[in-house]
Amino acid sequence: MRPLPTLAVxxxxxxxxxxxxxxxxxxxNVWGEIRLVASERSAGRTMVVRGEELTVxxxxxxxxxxxxxxxxDVPDEVSAEWAPMAAKYGAVAVDNSxxxxxxxxxxxxxxxxxxxxxxxxxxxxxxxxxxxxxAMIIAIAPLHREYGLKELVLASYxxxxxxxKVGVDTLLGQIDxxxxxxxxxxxxxxxxxxxxxxxxxxxxxLALNVVPWAGSLRDAGWSSEELKMRxxxxxxxxxxxxxxxxxxxxxxxxxxxxVAVHAVFGSEVDAEGAREVLQNAPGVILVDDPAAGEFPxxxxxxxxxxxxxxxxxxxxxxxxxxxxxxxxDNLRKGAALNTAQIAELLAAELTR
Amino acid sequence: MRPLPTLAVxxxxxxxxxxxxxxxxxxxNVWGEIRLVASERSAGRTMVVRGEELTVxxxxxxxxxxxxxxxxDVPDEVSAEWAPMAAKYGAVAVDNSxxxxxxxxxxxxxxxxxxxxxxxxxxxxxxxxxxxxxAMIIAIAPLHREYGLKELVLASYxxxxxxxKVGVDTLLGQIDxxxxxxxxxxxxxxxxxxxxxxxxxxxxxLALNVVPWAGSLRDAGWSSEELKMRxxxxxxxxxxxxxxxxxxxxxxxxxxxxVAVHAVFGSEVDAEGAREVLQNAPGVILVDDPAAGEFPxxxxxxxxxxxxxxxxxxxxxxxxxxxxxxxxDNLRKGAALNTAQIAELLAAELTR
Numbered sequence: 227m228r229p230l231p232t233l234a235v236x237x238x239x240x241x242x243x244x245x246x247x248x249x250x251x252x253x254x255n256v257w258g259e260i261r262l263v264a265s266e267r268s269a270g271r272t273m274v275v276r277g278e279e280l281t282v283x284x285x286x287x288x289x290x291x292x293x294x295x296x297x298x299d300v301p302d303e304v305s306a307e308w309a310p311m312a313a314k315y316g317a318v319a320v321d322n323s324x325x326x327x328x329x330x331x332x333x334x335x336x337x338x339x340x341x342x343x344x345x346x347x348x349x350x351x352x353x354x355x356x357x358x359x360x361a362m363i364i365a366i367a368p369l370h371r372e373y374g375l376k377e378l379v380l381a382s383y384x385x386x387x388x389x390x391k392v393g394v395d396t397l398l399g400q401i402d403x404x405x406x407x408x409x410x411x412x413x414x415x416x417x418x419x420x421x422x423x424x425x426x427x428x429x430x431x432l433a434l435n436v437v438p439w440a441g442s443l444r445d446a447g448w449s450s451e452e453l454k455m456r457x458x459x460x461x462x463x464x465x466x467x468x469x470x471x472x473x474x475x476x477x478x479x480x481x482x483x484x485v486a487v488h489a490v491f492g493s494e495v496d497a498e499g500a501r502e503v504l505q506n507a508p509g510v511i512l513v514d515d516p517a518a519g520e521f522p523x524x525x526x527x528x529x530x531x532x533x534x535x536x537x538x539x540x541x542x543x544x545x546x547x548x549x550x551x552x553x554x555d556n557l558r559k560g561a562a563l564n565t566a567q568i569a570e571l572l573a574a575e576l577t578r
Numbered sequence: 579m580r581p582l583p584t585l586a587v588x589x590x591x592x593x594x595x596x597x598x599x600x601x602x603x604x605x606x607n608v609w610g611e612i613r614l615v616a617s618e619r620s621a622g623r624t625m626v627v628r629g630e631e632l633t634v635x636x637x638x639x640x641x642x643x644x645x646x647x648x649x650x651d652v653p654d655e656v657s658a659e660w661a662p663m664a665a666k667y668g669a670v671a672v673d674n675s676x677x678x679x680x681x682x683x684x685x686x687x688x689x690x691x692x693x694x695x696x697x698x699x700x701x702x703x704x705x706x707x708x709x710x711x712x713a714m715i716i717a718i719a720p721l722h723r724e725y726g727l728k729e730l731v732l733a734s735y736x737x738x739x740x741x742x743k744v745g746v747d748t749l750l751g752q753i754d755x756x757x758x759x760x761x762x763x764x765x766x767x768x769x770x771x772x773x774x775x776x777x778x779x780x781x782x783x784l785a786l787n788v789v790p791w792a793g794s795l796r797d798a799g800w801s802s803e804e805l806k807m808r809x810x811x812x813x814x815x816x817x818x819x820x821x822x823x824x825x826x827x828x829x830x831x832x833x834x835x836x837v838a839v840h841a842v843f844g845s846e847v848d849a850e851g852a853r854e855v856l857q858n859a860p861g862v863i864l865v866d867d868p869a870a871g872e873f874p875x876x877x878x879x880x881x882x883x884x885x886x887x888x889x890x891x892x893x894x895x896x897x898x899x900x901x902x903x904x905x906x907d908n909l910r911k912g913a914a915l916n917t918a919q920i921a922e923l924l925a926a927e928l929t930r
Contacts, residue, residue: 377895381733381838383788383827398760405757408750417877429871434832436735438873438889438903447849447868447891456894469895473838473903475735478830480786486733486825488840497799516799519781521790525769537790539799542808543729543821551790551825 230258231294231576233569234317236308238262238282239271241391242299242322246562247275253566256573263289290315294576295569298322299561313350320352320568322561324450327353327458334461336360337567338508339367344571352572354565358382358451358474359458361554362485364533368507369500369548370463374492376546377469380455383477383484384440385524388556389427394480396426400433401478432478440474449474482524483560484553494545497538504535509559514538522553530555531563582610583646583928585921586669588660590614590634591623593743594651594674598914599627605918608925615641642667646928647921650674651913665702672704672920674913676802679705679810686813688712689919690860691719696923704924706917710734710803710826711810713906714837716885720859721852721900722815726844728898729821732807735829735836736792737876740908741779746832748778752785753830784830792826801826834876835912836905846897849890856887861911866890874905882907883915 235250237243243264250260251274260275262282269284283289285308290296296312298305298321305323312319326332326349333343334353344352355363366375386393400421407420421431430437441450456470469490504512513520514536522534533554541547554560587602589595595616602612603626612627614634621636635641637660642648648664650657650673657675664671678684678701685695686705696704707715718727738745752773759772773783782789793802808822821842856864865872866888874886885906893899906912 379731379840381825383735383829395760401753402757405754408747430875431877434830435875435877436829436831436836437875438836438838439868439871443868446894447866447889448894449868469893471840471893471895471899471901473733473840473889473901475836475838475903477735477788478786479788484788484790484827486790486827486838488731488823488825514799516791516795516801519791523782523787523789525783525787537799537825541821541823542798542800543823547823549823549825551827 228577230256231573232259232261232292233257234261234263234289234293234296234312235299236263236285236296237299238273239264239268240299241387242557242561245557246297246299246566247273249562249566251276256570261289261293287311287315290317293317295320295572297565297569299565309351310349318347318350318352318572320354320565322354322565324356324454326351327355328461334458335568336363336462336564337571338364339462341571344568352568354561354568355458355462356454357388357556357560358384358483358485359455360560360564361483361533361556362487362552363459363462364509364554364559365504365507365535365550365552366487366489367463368503368510369489372503373495375463375465375468375489376492377490378459379488380470380472381486382472382474383479384474385479385481385483385556386432386476387481388440388483392426393428396424396428397432397478397480399424400431404433428476432476435478437476438473440476479524481528481555481557482553483556484522484524484551487550487552488547490544490547492546495540495548497540497548500538500548509533510535512536522551524553527553528555529558531559533559580929582608583925584611584613584644585609586613586615586641586645586648586664587651588615588637588648589651590625591616591620592651593739594909594913597909598649598651598918599625601914601918603628608922613641613645639663639667642669645669647672647924649917649921651917661703662701670699670702670704670924672706672917672924674706674917676708676806678703679707680813686810687920688715688814688916689923690716691814693923696920704920706913706920707810707814708803708806709740709908709912710736710835710837711807712912712916713835713885713908714839714904715811715814716861716906716911717856717859717887717902717904718839718841719815720855720862721841724855725847727815727817727820727841728844729842730811731840732822732824733838734824734826735831736826737831737833737835737908738784738828739833740792740835744778745780748776748780749784749830749832751776752783756785780828784828787830789828790825792828831876833880833907833909834905835908836874836876836903839902839904840899842896842899844898847892847900849892849900852890852900861885862887864888874903876905879905880907881910883911885911
């Protein structure tokens with residue numbers, strides 16, 4: 227048997243990287259050496275993984291020497307530069323950024339849906355999907371296999387941790403500021419004034435508000451987040467002509483992205499049949515008993531692996547359409563977990 | 579000229595009633611006597627309307643003697659009993675509850691859309707639409723006139739004041755409890771535990787959460803709020819076959835209901851044309867410049883009259899579909915303002 231492969235975690239000290247270190251400690255161990263890598267600023271810090279205290283290395287070419295699999299939990303521009311470098315050193319790069327997702331030579335892999343795609347990696351790079359897409363697609367893929375998906379209309383409820391630790395600090399700081407003032411959010415209490423100038427990475431206050439914007443502005447008024455949901459859904463499902471309209475909205479939730487989904491299929495659907503499909507789908511937990519107060523919510527999904535799915539209804543006006551609500555932990559399945567699962571597929575291949 | 583008509587405000591001390599008293603003080607005066615009415619529990623309290631201190635009367639048949647127009651801002655079951663009583667005493671009842679909205683003999687009136695319907699009132703009762711429907715329909719009606727509406731797919735972001743003062747107190751109380759704890763909402767901080775048992779009128783905590791439920795359970799998993807959006811949109815627009823799928827979600831916002839709208843029309847649309855239509859539509863304010871951080875948000879819409887509309891995009895995959903985002907003050911246009919506008923149409927008729 228070959229020795230266990232060496233793993234590098236690039237961006238180990240960030241919001242997703244720290245969740246990754248927890249996951250690597252709790253999942254079945256398939257790794258030999260684990261090497262933590264971060265920006266020079268974080269180099270020298272120590273973190274505990276698998277009960278071992280590890281010292282974080284600075285990012286540089288030598289960090290990839292002898293590495294078999296390198297995970298990247300870093301901004302797009304860092305991945306764009308360093309994932310090809312890791313590949314050059316012989317590692318397979320598993321990238322959680324948006325830098326390579328739409329590259330035709332880079333597979334976009336969700337292990338529950340298209341695991342065979344990990345083998346199709348001419349650039350030595352495999353991409354992980356966007357966190358909002360992931361929560362939703364885990365529930366939609368098995369329904370697509372059953373009924374044949376034609377169209378998605380999506381509205382998101384995205385948590386602030388999607389914008390990193392600074393997003394979380396911004397929201398919780400704003401909540402501290404507004405706490406105790408019982409006039410706020412009514413006509414006599416101005417939230418903008420109470421929150422002040424500290425908007426962090428967001429274009430407006432998040433406390434007691436919803437902000438219909440995430441990402442950057444693209445053509446015709448669409449945001450980058452909305453286009454990601456369309457493009458990545460098409461690529462993951464292998465449906466280049468899938469109709470997708472998404473509206474992405476940031477809400478005052480720390481962790482847990484939710485999506486209200488209206489899905490139109492090629493054949494007639496029924497809610498009971500859809501529930502049965504989802505009950506047996508990998509990575510899905512069905513919570514659909516409104517009478518008992520059971521529906522998917524961020525405060526329950528946080529810290530868990532699956533996509534929580536509920537509120538499943540057949541459209542009253544279209545026998546081929548389902549309406550449902552999905553919530554997933556955007557730092558776990560939405561980022562670290564899916565990356566870990568892809569890396570584990572590679573580890574199995576390397577030690578086979 | 580005939581004397582100015584007498585107005586009764588039933589439910590004057592509630593969340594909507596108090597906004598109504600403000601509105602009656604700030605809008606052009608068309609009323610002679612204004613009579614405030616509430617449950618026996620609130621009788622004897624005083625409130626200031628049009629600069630006059632008025633004593634609240636208890637609800638009883640004699641409260642309607644000599645009244646021309648009676649507004650009802652009370653729960654469904656109170657309206658169901660007392661609006662017909664007011665009509666029996668010769669008043670026209672303008673009801674803000676859900677008790678009569680789908681009654682074929684009761685018109686459902688939005689003055690910007692179907693003002694002529696106030697004259698069609700065989701029962702002496704006129705209904706006001708649901709707050710979530712109102713915010714959205716004000717923007718959709720002018721687009722329907724231009725392009726011919728065929729289908730709506732809706733996801734709501736509803737404020738807690740839609741559940742009355744107790745809803746507001748519940749959310750703000752929960753925020754006080756979670757404030758200062760920087761672990762909450764992450765995998766290590768349990769929001770349910772921090773909030774405790776005080777869920778108020780909601781099935782789950784609202785602080786740092788979204789709850790995909792509003793109203794009561796109806797057939798096939800639909801909530802009453804979701805069916806209201808479908809049924810009321812059809813009735814107001816006079817489109818009995820309009821396809822509507824709605825998912826209603828409560829969010830941690832005090833005031834201001836928002837809706838992500840996917841609207842499919844009979845003819846081709848363009849975003850610029852839609853913006854022009856909305857720019858000139860009554861009751862609408864267009865805020866659609868994402869590059870400048872301008873989109874509709876509850877913290878800006880609260881305390882204002884119009885529906886704020888923005889994020890207008892033509893669907894990338896359907897030239898007949900528009901995606902947009904709407905926010906309106908659920909206590910104002912969503913309730914008190916629309917009721918006041920209907921009552922003013924009646925006052926004009928009575929003094930003509």
